[in-house]
Amino acid sequence: MEHQKPSIKPIAYNYGLYSALLSIAGLVILYVLNLENNWILSVVSTIITIVIYYYGISTYKKLNTNVLSIKDGLKTGMGIALIGGLISAIYAAIHYRFIQPEFLEGKREEALDTMMAQNPNMEGEALEMSMKILDITTSEFFIATMMIIGSLVFGFIISLIISAIIKN
Template sequence: MEEAKPPVKPIAYNFGLYLGLLTIAGLVILYALNIESHWIASVISTVATIAIYYVGISAYKKLNSNILSIGDGLKTGMGIALIGGLISGIYSIIHYGFLMPEFLAGKREEAIADMMSQNPNMQGEELEMGMKMIDITTTEFFIATMMLLGSLFFGFIVSLIIAAILKNDR
């Protein structure tokens, strides 16, 4: 008789919350230091993110009598990525919409300048289409969507690797 597997939800909620809080902390620290990005912050954030996935998937393995299939590890990691990505996305809407709206305005101006320098003769419908694309990609909701998708993509890769390392089918 096969034992019932433990639920993934509690682990996904707990470690997804940690992942979301890590992202929020990173944005707040960069905002407080008045810098756009820094390689040290990126390295620390990446290592901490991988550690969160590792500890979360390990916690599931321990709850499951020290048994972990790649599918269960991937499911646990994707749950963590989804919750963390949603929290990060929601905060990014607040961060870039209210705390730092000048960031997106600056990115919009940079994109317009880049577009015009690459094709200075752009006019009419082509210019209008380019401006629409810039308007879409420099919104809080686009940034939030990209954060969620990035979290899911990174979570998939990291979870797959961690699950393969921790795999134990007994």
């Protein structure tokens, strides 16, 4: 009788939710402490995220009679990354739209000041196009999209490393 592989979905949902909650907690902590960025929080969050991926992939391995291929580890990790990234991105879009809209507006103004300082003679179509690009890159949608992409890239790299280390 052939062994059936366990489903990745419940593992991805569980550990993806943990990853998203960590990301949301980090965003809320930065907001509550009125900080734009904190390297200590970033390092701790990254370490905890790696631990979440490790436990998710290890859980899959345990459920699969202690057998793990790099492919299965990657699928599990990418599932965690996708679920965590989607939930985090949705929260970030809501956060920056309703809770802290001044953050993106401040980033937009900073970018505009930098752009005008680098090229004070910009006008006409070039200025109009630059403003459109600036509006796009400082939107909630763009931030959410970048969070999903970042989560998938980070998830791929970390899952590949973890899978290579704990595979059979």
